[in-house]
Amino acid sequence: MEPGAELEPLDALREAAAALEPPRDGIGWPQCSGASWQPGASWEQNGCDPLVCCCSFKGHGVFFTSRPGFCLVKTVDILEQFVREGGLSALMWEVCQQHAQAASPELQETLLNKVVCLPDHLSNKLRGENLPIFLPQNYFPLLGTEIIQVLQRISDSLRGGLDCSISFVSQVLGKVCVHGRQKEILSTLVPCLTDLTKSDCIWQRMCWRLVECVPDQIKIWEVGERADVLSRLLGNLVVKNKKAQFVVTQKLLLLQYSCPTAMLQNVLGYLALDNSRRFLLIKVLQELMETWASSSAVKHSPVEQQLYISKAILICLSHLKDVEIDSHRQELFTCVMEGMKCHLDSNLPRIRCLGMIVAESISSRINTDGPILKFQVRLKQNLSLLPRRCTIKVFAVGAVLCFLAWGRSNSQLHFHHSDDDFIPYDMSADKELKKTKAPLYIRDCIEVLTGPEDVEKWEATMRVLETLIQRNTAATQEVSVELAKVLLHLEEKIYIDDFMELRQKALVAVTVTDPVPVAQYLTSQFYSLNYSLRQRMDILDVLALAAQELSRPKAPGKSKLSSVQTPYIQILPGSDSSKDWRRIVDERIRSKTRRFAKVRPVELVCAPNKFSSVAGHFFFPLIQNFDRPLVTFDLLGDDHFVLGRLAHTLAILLYFAVNTVAAAAMGKALLEFVWALRFHTDSYVRQGLLSCVSSMLLSVPSDRLLEDVIEELVETQAWLADVAEKDPDGDCRRLALQNLLLMENLKTKLEAAPS
C-alpha cells in the first residue's frame, strides 16, 4: 500500500486532525506518542468530528506498513480504546448521516475497508501480540452490536423525520460476509433484529433495506433462523431483488450442496410463507425436478448432491398446496417418469433407492385418487434422507415410512430386553414340518429338479442339496457339469423364501467339488446367448464365492463350520455386494499400509491353497470376450451393470489367487482390461476397475510387477492421480487414493530392499 495514494482523499480531513494534534516528527500525521483518543470528549467536547478520529485510526493502516515500534503500540492502544468505547458505531452513524448528503464515495470505500479489515491488519502487524478485542471471534460480534446501535440511531432519526441512509451499514455487513465472518457477526445481529422487528414496522423496513443492499447475499441465508423469522427479517427480498432471487433459486439449491437440511427447510419455508413468493417455490420445484430427471445429472453429479436435491424436492412438495399441485400435475408426472427411468438405470444402489423414495413421495402427492407408485423395497438405509427437525405436518410418504420403520426396529430392540429373565435359545430352526423325505443321492436330486412338479419334494431337495454335494464328493464329480447346468437354469417353481441363496450355495458347492469342468462350463456360459442378466451375474457370484471357498485354508474337521457361517461375499438380490467385496480389499489394504501397533495374528490352519491350480480356469475365460458383443448381451453398451460386476469379480478372483503361479499373468491381463475401460462413464464400473488395480497391486509379487508391467504401472499411476483428483464419485476418489498409497508403499519397499 502506498502511503501517498492512501492519504490523498483525506486531505480535507487532515487539517482537522492537525488541529487536534500537531505533527511532531517527519513522518507526518498522525502522531502516536502521547496521543490519546478521549472517549466522548473528542467529538462532543472538542467539537471534533468522530470521523477525524477514525481517520487517524485509518491512517495507522498506512503507518503500520512503514514503521513498527513504540508508535505502533501506542496506536494499538488508541485503537483499542476507540473500538471498546463505541467508536465504530459513532463512525458508521457519521457516515450514514454524511451519506444522506452524498459524501465522497472513495472515502466511504476506504472506511468500509478499514472497518471490516481491521482484525486482519492488526493481526498481520502484531502477530502473536494481538489484543483479544481484535481477534475476529471478538471483533465481529462487537461490530454486530455496534451496527444495532447505529440502526437504533437511524430509526430514531427516521422517527424524527430526518432522512438517513442505511447503505453504508449494509455494505459493512456485506463485506463482513464476503470475508467469511457471517457467523460471528450474525450471531449478535440476528437475535437482536429478530427481537426488534417483532412489532415495529420501521425496524422491519430498515431490516429489509439493510439486507437488500448487501452485495453478496448467499451468506445471509445461512443464519439458521426459522422460516417465519426469515420472512420477517427479509421481507419480499427475493421478489424485489434479482440477485437475491438468483441466490435462492439457483445458487443455494442447484449450484452447491453443502447447506444443512434445516437451512433448506428454512429457505424453502420462507418461499412458501407468503403468497407473493409462492410462484418462486413452484419455479424452484420445477428446476429441481428438471435436474432430478436429467439422466446426465444422475450419471455425473455426486451422490451427495443428488441427495441434496432430493431433500429439497421433498421439502418443496410438503409445502405445495393441492391447488398448485393440480395445476402442475401433468408436468410433475412427466418428470417422475423420466427421472424414475434414469434413477433405476443407475448401477449405484443408493441412487436407485433415492430415486424410488422421491418418486414414491411425488406419486403419493400428485395421485389423490388413482393408483400410487409403490416399490417393494426396504427403505432402511435412507433414514439420512430425512430432515431431522421436520416441523411440517404434511411430509412426504417416503419420509413417514422411514420414520415408521425406524420406530418399529427400535421398539423391537427394546422388547428383547424387557421380557422375562429367561434367555431364549435360538429358535430359527423352528420351521414348518415337511412330510416328504429329501432325496439321499445326487442323481435323485437331479431327477427331482428336472422331473415333474412335486412341490414338497422339490423344496426338500433344494434344502438338502448343498450338504449332499459336500458329503459325496465322488458322486458329485460324476455329474458335476450336468448338475451345474440344471442349477443354473433352475427356476423358482414355487416360492421358497431363500431360494436364491439355496441355489447359489448348491452351485458354489458343485464348483468347489469339481472346480475345473464346472468353472469351464460356467465361464463359457457367461458369454453365450440366451441368458438373462440375472443368470450371468449369478455365474459371476458363484465363481467369486467358489474361489473364496477354495482359497480358504480349511482344517479337515472344520469344513462344516465354514459352510454354516454366512459367506463373506454374500451376493444376493438386494444386498449390496460390492460393499462386501470392497471390504475385503479394504481390509487387505489396511493391513498392508498402516501398522501402528503390532497385532498378534490368530493362529491359522495351514493347508494348501486349492484355488492355486485352478485359478486360471476361473479367470482367463471371463476376461477374454468382454469386448465382443452378442445379440443379447453387450457388455460395453447397455449392460454396463454386468460389466461392473465382472470387473469386481475379476478383482476378487485375482485377490484370492494371491501367492499362486498364475497371479502374475492374471495381473498383466487385468491391467490391460483396466486400461481399455478406464474412461468408462459409469462410476460402478470405474469402482470395479479401481478394485482390480488394488487386487493386482496386492496379489502380484512386486518383482514381477516391475519386470512385466512397469510402464503400464507408471501410466496407471497418472490415471489414478487424475481419478483421485477429478472423479465426481466419492468412492472412486477414495479407491484411487488407496491405490496410490499402495503404489507408494510398493516404491518405498523397493527402495528399502537392497538392490
Place this chain on the structure above:
Amino acid sequence: MIATMALPPPDPEFVLRGTAAPVHTLHFSCRSQEPEFPILFSGSANGLVQIWNLKTHRVDKTLDGHGGKSVYWVETIRGRDELLSQGRDQKICLWDLAEGRSMVTDSVSMDSVGFCRCSLLKMAQDRWLIAMPADDPDEVQVLELPSKTSVCTLKPEAGAKLGMPMCLKLWQPGFGACPFLMAGYEDGSVILWNLSMGKMLSRLACHQEPVMSLDFDSEKAKGVSGSSEKVLSVWSLDEQQNLKVHKTHELINSGISDVTIRQDRKILATAGWDYRIRIFGWKKMKPLAVLDFHTATVHCVSFSDHSRPSERLLAAGSKDHRISIWSLYNQT
C-alpha cells in the same frame, strides 16, 4: 439380529431307550431322600408300565397289568409305594410297589373308550379324588379313593353338545377348600365344574378342534390348553368364576398332544405333533426354546418333582419309542 446371537438349543441330558413301543405317559418320582434314587414311570402302547432308575438310566422293573393294551396315564399315591395306571383295557389299576412288591391290589373299570386321561387330587391324608370319564360318553365321574365311592357325576345340560371329555384337571384354590375340575371337551371348549354342587360354572369355547390337553395354574388363576390346531390358548379365571381368553399363541405346526406347567409356575412345556417340544415362559408366553430331537409325534411331557429346583428335569415321551430327558431353565 438377536435371534442369530442366541445360543443353539441344548441337547437332551440323556435318552431312555427300550420301551419297544410308543411312549404315552410319564411320571416322575424324585422327591424321596437318599439312598432312594429318583425314578421315572413310563406307560407305553404295549401295555407295560416301566420304572426307570434315573441314576443308572435303566429299567428297574416292568409292570404288566393291562393285557397288552396301551397305558396312557400313570400317577403315584402315597409316595412311590402305590401307583395308579389307566389303560385302554378300560381299567384303572392300583399297584402296590412297597418293599419290592409289584401287584395289582385293586382296580376300577371304566366304560369309556376314549383317550381321556384321569386326574388325581389329594384331599387329605389317605384320601384322594379321581376324575375320570364316565359311562355316558359326555359325562365325567369323580370318585373318592381308596373307597371308590362316587362323589359326583358331572353331566352337561341337554343340548350343550360338548362331545366327549378329552382332558381333565382337578384342582382346589387352597388346601381343604372345595375342589374344582377343569375339563376340555371334544367341541373345543373348556369347562369349569364345581364338584360340591356338580354344576357347570363357566364354559369357554377356546378351540375349534377337540382340546387335547390342558393345565391350570390355580395360584395365578390362569390356564393353558392345546388342541389339534396351530394355537395354544391361554385363558384366565376371574373372581366371578368366569373363564376368559387371555391370549392365544400361534404355533408353526399344528397339533399339541400334551401341555404341562412346571411346578414353580415359571415355564411350561408342550408336546407337539411336529416331533418338537416347545418351552415357553409362563408369565408372558414368551417362546424360550424349541427342542427338536424326536423323529415322531411327542405324546407327553412331564416335569420332575425334585425338591432341589436345580435338579429339575423335563421328560418327553414319543411315538419313536424314546424318552428324552432335558435339563432346562432350572438355575434360579
